Amino acid sequence: MILSRLFSSIIKNKVEVVYAGKWLNYHQMTFTDSTGNLKKWEYVSRSTKRAETDGVSILATIRLNGSLHLIANAIFRYPVSKYVLEFPAGLIDKEDSDCINSALRELKEETGYTARREDVTEIGEVSYNDPWKSDECTKIVKITINPDLEENKNPIQELEPSEQISVELIPVNDMLKHMLELCKQKDYLLDARLYSLAQGLELSKLI
Secondary structure, eight states: OHHHHHHHHHHHHHEEEEEESSSSEEEEEEEEOOOOOOEEEEEEEOOOOOOOSSSEEEEEEEEEETEEEEEEEEEEOOOOOOOOEEEEEEEOOOTTHHHHHHHHHHHHHHHHOOGGGGGGEEEEEEEETTTTTOOEEEEEEEEEETTSGGTTOOOOOOOOTTTEEEOOOOOOTTTTHHHHHEEEEEETOOHHHHHHHHHHHHHHHHH
């Protein structure tokens, strides 16, 4: 009952765009909480949303020398002034017909690896990154990279001038250990979603 009352009050009250940027909009919501008090909530949203999801995150794997590896990016993130180890990812552009096109394009641009539509093994559900401060959402697209393709033997990135991205191949076996060692060695920060994947693989060993 409390949740339904709160939800009803939110949709009846006001949401203002305090600042509209090229990539993000800053909102302030005014609502009445379950005790009848007037409250404000601040959050951001993507200004580029054109589909059910803002963008895609790419869970790409490649088998090299008999061992399965996850393809990860170390991206320089300006808010934290460091490289952050994370999934390849990107927004859905207006020319993309679907999230698969977005995933294949972003994978090529950020990592240099080439994949085809038939290499996509799964498209995940819409998931929210940090819903307490943003309505930004993504879909995880799973891709199996063919290492025998000529263009994948020496992958070449297609980065924008503002992008600083290093490609890291992380063994899936004991991923958490390899990931933490890599972060320590290269002074990377660690994205929560990638860390959660590694922790999930550790949990699966206990089943």
